[in-house]
Structures are given as C-alpha cells and as structure tokens.
Amino acid sequence: MEMFTAIGLNHFLTISAILFSLGMFAVMTRKNAIVILMGVELILNAANINFLTFSKYNGGMEGVMFSLFVIVLAAAEAAVALAIVINIFKTFKTVDVSSVDTMKE
Amino acid sequence: MFDMPSGAEIQSIISILRAGAGYFIPELYLSALFMVLIILDLVLGGRKNRILASATIIGLLGSFFFIFQQHALPDAEIFFGMYSLDRFGIFFKYFFVLTGVLAVVISMEDEHLNAQESGVGEYYALIVGMVIGMIMMASSTDLLMMFLAMELVGLSAYALTGYLKREPRSSEAALKYLVYGAVSSGMLLYGFSLIYGMTAQTNISKISTELTQHGYDPLVMILATLLVMAGLGYKMGAVPFHFWSPDVYEGAPTPITAYLSTGSKAAGFAMLMRFFYVAVPHAVDGVEDMLGVDWLHIMMIIAAASMIYGNVVAIWQKNVKRLLAYSSIAHAGYLLLGIITMDQLGTQSVLVYLLGYLLMNIGAFYVVVMIANKTGSENVDDYKGLGKSMPLAGAALTVFLISLVGLPPTFGFVGKLMIFSALINKGGNAFMWLALIGILTSVISLYYYMFIPLNMFLRESEHNSQKDVSTGMVSKVVTAVLMFLTIYFGIFFQPVVEYAKYSVTMFGALLK
Numbered sequence A: 001m002e003m004f005t006a007i008g009l010n011h012f013l014t015i016s017a018i019l020f021s022l023g024m025f026a027v028m029t030r031k032n033a034i035v036i037l038m039g040v041e042l043i044l045n046a047a048n049i050n051f052l053t054f055s056k057y058n059g060g061m062e063g064v065m066f067s068l069f070v071i072v073l074a075a076a077e078a079a080v081a082l083a084i085v086i087n088i089f090k091t092f093k094t095v096d097v098s099s100v101d102t103m104k105e
Numbered sequence B: 001m002f003d004m005p006s007g008a009e010i011q012s013i014i015s016i017l018r019a020g021a022g023y024f025i026p027e028l029y030l031s032a033l034f035m036v037l038i039i040l041d042l043v044l045g046g047r048k049n050r051i052l053a054s055a056t057i058i059g060l061l062g063s064f065f066f067i068f069q070q071h072a073l074p075d076a077e078i079f080f081g082m083y084s085l086d087r088f089g090i091f092f093k094y095f096f097v098l099t100g101v102l103a104v105v106i107s108m109e110d111e112h113l114n115a116q117e118s119g120v121g122e123y124y125a126l127i128v129g130m131v132i133g134m135i136m137m138a139s140s141t142d143l144l145m146m147f148l149a150m151e152l153v154g155l156s157a158y159a160l161t162g163y164l165k166r167e168p169r170s171s172e173a174a175l176k177y178l179v180y181g182a183v184s185s186g187m188l189l190y191g192f193s194l195i196y197g198m199t200a201q202t203n204i205s206k207i208s209t210e211l212t213q214h215g216y217d218p219l220v221m222i223l224a225t226l227l228v229m230a231g232l233g234y235k236m237g238a239v240p241f242h243f244w245s246p247d248v249y250e251g252a253p254t255p256i257t258a259y260l261s262t263g264s265k266a267a268g269f270a271m272l273m274r275f276f277y278v279a280v281p282h283a284v285d286g287v288e289d290m291l292g293v294d295w296l297h298i299m300m301i302i303a304a305a306s307m308i309y310g311n312v313v314a315i316w317q318k319n320v321k322r323l324l325a326y327s328s329i330a331h332a333g334y335l336l337l338g339i340i341t342m343d344q345l346g347t348q349s350v351l352v353y354l355l356g357y358l359l360m361n362i363g364a365f366y367v368v369v370m371i372a373n374k375t376g377s378e379n380v381d382d383y384k385g386l387g388k389s390m391p392l393a394g395a396a397l398t399v400f401l402i403s404l405v406g407l408p409p410t411f412g413f414v415g416k417l418m419i420f421s422a423l424i425n426k427g428g429n430a431f432m433w434l435a436l437i438g439i440l441t442s443v444i445s446l447y448y449y450m451f452i453p454l455n456m457f458l459r460e461s462e463h464n465s466q467k468d469v470s471t472g473m474v475s476k477v478v479t480a481v482l483m484f485l486t487i488y489f490g491i492f493f494q495p496v497v498e499y500a501k502y503s504v505t506m507f508g509a510l511l512k
Helices: A009-029 A033-058 A062-092 B007-021 B025-043 B049-072 B087-109 B123-139 B143-161 B168-199 B204-214 B218-236 B244-251 B254-279 B290-314 B320-341 B344-375 B391-405 B411-426 B429-458 B473-491 B494-503
Strands: B076-078 B083-085
Touching (some): A009 A033, A009 B168, A033 B168, A062 B143, B025 B049, B049 B123, B087 B123, B087 B344, B123 B143, B123 B254, B143 B218, B168 B204, B218 B320, B244 B320, B290 B429, B320 B344, B344 B411, B391 B411
C-alpha cells in the first residue's frame, strides 16, 4: 500500500518517462505543425521534471538552475517556431506538414 | 529551504566572475559586434547590404586579434567550471570566425539573397550570433552551457534557413530544420537529465570522476548515450539523424547551406570530442571500461552507415545542393572515423580534415552560387558547356570536387590520408573494416563528384539562353584564392598538421 501513498523518486521518473514518450508519439504521428511543437514542449518538460527530481533527491542546485534555463529556452524556441509556422501558413495556406513537402529526390 | 548568501559569499562570486571575464574577451567582443550590427541595420537607410556585409567581415577579422592574444593565457576553467579556455578551444575559435567570414563572403555574392526587397536586415547579425554559439559549443565544459550554446546555434540557424520569406522552398526547409532540431535537442536534454541523475554533477570532468568512482547502471547509460548521440548526430548530419539535411540544404539560401554544412557540423564534432573524451571514462591502463566501449560501438555503426548511405544515395542526385548534402553526410562518417580511434593522431586528423572540408566545401558552394547567378539553375544537367563560358569557375569547382573525393594534391587528400592512417595504425579488426568501407565509399564518391566537371567540360550546352552576367573581379579573386589554398595546403600541409597536433595536446592524458 505504501507504494501508492508515499510519493518517491520513481513516481516522478515514471511521470517524466510517460511525458517523454507522449511527446515523441505526438511528434512522430501528428501532421499538424502546431501539435508537433506541443509534442516538443512535452519532451522538454519531461526533461525538466527529471532535472528537478534529481535535484531534490541528489541535493545540489544544478538541476533547478538547469530547468530554469530550459523554461526560458523553450519560450524562445516557441517564438521562433511560431514565426516560421506563420510564414509557412502564408506561403502554403496550411500547417499540415505532409502537404508542405515540395522537395523530392 | 535555502539560506540567503552572505555578503562575503557574494563578494567572492563577483571576484570569480571578474577573473573569468578576462578569459572570455573574444566572445564578449563578438557579442558586442552582434549588437552593433543590429543597431547599424536600424540606423542605416537605403541599400545597406554591402555596408553591413563589410562591417561584419571587418568585425569578424578584428576578433582574430583578441583570439590571438589568448595564446598568452594559461589553460583555465572559468565561471565555476562552466566554460574553459584551452588550445583546443582556441583552434575552434579561429575556425568558426573563419567560417563566419567565408559565409559572409558567399552571401555578398548571392544575387538571389541580395535581391530581396526587404533587404538583408538581421541576416549578418544572425551569422555572428551563430559564430558565438559555435565557439561556445567548442569550449563549454558543462552540460548546461553545452545545451545553451547548441540552442543558440540552432535558433539562429532556423531563422537564417527561412530567410527568403517569399520562397516556398526556404520556408519549407526552415520548418523541417526546426522540427527535427527541436526534437533532437529535446532528446539531448533528456539524455543530459539522465546523466545528471546518475552523477549529480553537470561539469563534464566531474561527471567522469563520478562515473569511474561509483559506477553506473548500464541500461540507463546506454539510453542516455543514445539520446545524447541523437542530439549531436543531428548537428553533425550523420545517419540515422540525417533526414533533415537534404531538404534543408536544398531549400536554404545557398550561403546558409554552405555555412550549416561546415560551421554547424564542425561545432557538433567539437562538442562530441570534448564530451566523449572528457565526460565518458575510457579504458585506463589497458583495463577496458564498459562505458567508453558502448559509445564506441554506437559511433562505429553511425560512421559506417553515414559513409555508405551518403555516398550511395548521392549517385542519383540531380540538384547540386542536394548532391553536396548527401556528400556532407558521407563526410560526417569519415570525420567520425577519426574520433573513434581515440588517439592523438585520430583527433589531430579530425581537426585537419575539418579545416580542409571548410575550404573545399565553401569553395564548391561559392562556385554553385556564381553559376546560379548566371544560369538561375542548380541542376547538374544545366551545367553542360559551362566550362567554356566560365573557365575559372569550372576549373575551381573541379579542384574543390577532387579535394572532396580526396585525391592528391589537395587538402582533402591530406585529411583522408591522416584519418585512414590513424585507423590502420590502431590495428584491430573493426578498425580495418571501417578503413576498408571508407576507402571503397571514396571510390563510389568519385563517380558522382566527377559527373559535374564531365558535364561542364566535355558536354555541349543544349540551349544558349544564359544570362550574360559577367562575374565581378571580387568573386574571381575569392574563387582563385580558395582554389589556391586548397592546393597549397595539399602540398605544404606541415604547418596545419603541426598546429592541429598542438591543439589536441590538452587531451594528452585522456588519449592513448
């Protein structure tokens, strides 16, 4: 019973592994560019949870610091990404990545 | 939970930062240049492309002075072990600034880029931003700094790839580059978080100590290895993380293609070398360590796959930029061979090869830009008969392609010879097989590279609808200089080889 009530290291790591897998799944299967970017955010946040968890259980502040930087970076990346997606929408009138594929062998 | 730092602690932090800044001058200078370029772009009016480009070149050349001064400083870890100054880093500082200068030179030539009605704007500032990022990738000694530097390069590169906003190909390339880049940097970050979890350290030399002293879980380590390799492999453009590169290389503005294929690839290799040599403990005193072997096997597979895939698929390419994209995948494989040997000669040959690759690849793209200005095409079939109308460009392209194959007397030959001799020196069955694959795939590459000069010189043009754009004096001089250097260093390679050897001495104890 204690396994379910006391939240420990493994619970955090499991959550982060699930988030990471969901992110990868979204990136691989979805066609909408915005949804793919959401998948990327999931991956980054999975790593963030890992960093914070390890920081809590290992002691030391490196992980906390790392995740702060990652949060800022994720925001910057989202800004650049959305600018590119808007440009794609203006040119192709769609954000479906499977139809944005004009270059062929 | 955490106490506030006392006044004395804050004082000591400030003094550490101040001491570190003295070792950080080239980066500070380049950051200042970055901002100056943005301001210059805002205050200048009219056609400012030339002025901005000249300012960037002068500014970048100015940084050579500050980098040169760093030779006087001792090796040091600065900013709490986040960053380091050493001979290896200084080599790559020179290398990346040179790459930046050459990228600006090609950009000045590209009429397609300069014809944009909105002007080039932040284009040159972003190139400088990428130079800073690549320098920091080569010098970071902490997982956090490595990740941030990589993202700095990545974010600038996404924007540069999509710089031709009216061009569908450019936007498409930017989207593909972005999606693959974001996913692979996310995977790299997850790998870093696992390494941090195992060691509770983010400094790479401390990680190494921790791993040797306390051991690790092999399963977690192999997972972390794969994830980190995915992030680095994407930057290097190695199989199986190469999917972005043909489309991005074809769609991006040609100067940016040249820049990505040399600069960002070299930055990936610099970071891989530092991470792999320093953070991952290897066999010491003949005792094979499990961890180093894991990495080694994965890299061997990646290297062999890259060489075979890149060279074989390139045979069917009709677009020259796409062809060079596949060739750059193959070159990533050759470069990895040098790292796999894990000895002084191998590392040294990687640096030499990178320098050779920089000259010949930038040269090849420079000629591609010149020809695209004239014919408006990047298709191999449209190169027919061009050797007669553009003799210098044709001759130069032939030299660069010969160098890319790795035939004497060119720089490319020196690089390949050193890498293969390092492999053969190492003995061992696996290394011999890799050397064999490398040599055989080089023979394959001869076919598709030489197809271009064949079209240029031995086949007649079917239609004479070429625009009569005479190439300017500057572009002739640049082509001639690049061609001369490619041959010159192919014959008088001693200084470069010596300098590369001097640059890798810091790894001394780590390499056998």
